[in-house]
Amino acid sequence: GENVEQHPSTLSVQEGDSAVIKCTYSDSASNYFPWYKQELGKRPQLIIDIRSNVGEKKDQRIAVTLNKTAKHFSLHITETQPEDSAVYFCAANLRAGGTSYGKLTFGQGTILTVHP
């Protein structure tokens, strides 16, 4: 099955700095890579996603890059704010098709702390 590794496990930055979280995946057939933000006791919220036919996607202060050859993708947050503090998870899907379509494997998570 798919295996997703995420680093770092914790990340502490000063307000205004950039934060980068990296993930690698094992299944070369994976074609969908979402990133989620989870606050304590709440559900994961999709913040950005990228599909395998795209190398980079940006949404305001958040960007994701994908390197299919190396099988890794990264989340970039610029101009960080204290409200960005949360746990961030990357994920990758299994190959599309069948009854498991949309099945996601999650990375281990990164606790991001943004200090004012």
Next chain:
Amino acid sequence: GAVVSQHPSRVICKSGTSVKIECRSLDFQATTMFWYRQFPKQSLMLMATSNEGSKATYEQGVEKDKFLINHASLTLSTLTVTSAHPEDSSFYICSARWGTEISLHFGNGTRLTVT
């Protein structure tokens, strides 16, 4: 947008009892629902995949007789934790998708505490 409602949000039960958690898609028909479990400070671990009208597919290591999943309609899936024990205490989250849409929509989660 697509809304997934999960109930209850919190439940405390005694060891040996059973607990049912409901996951409803409010404004779309969920082709597939996924059930995840999340222990404190850990990632989401997929427990099972549920397709309407068919038996759930369980991940390796998840006891299907302990975690009963029913997906009787396109808008409702239930997870029943049978004979719950303290080690079953966790955050359970459902998610749903429809058609060819690959993105998932998560419920708010259920915090289960077994005493």
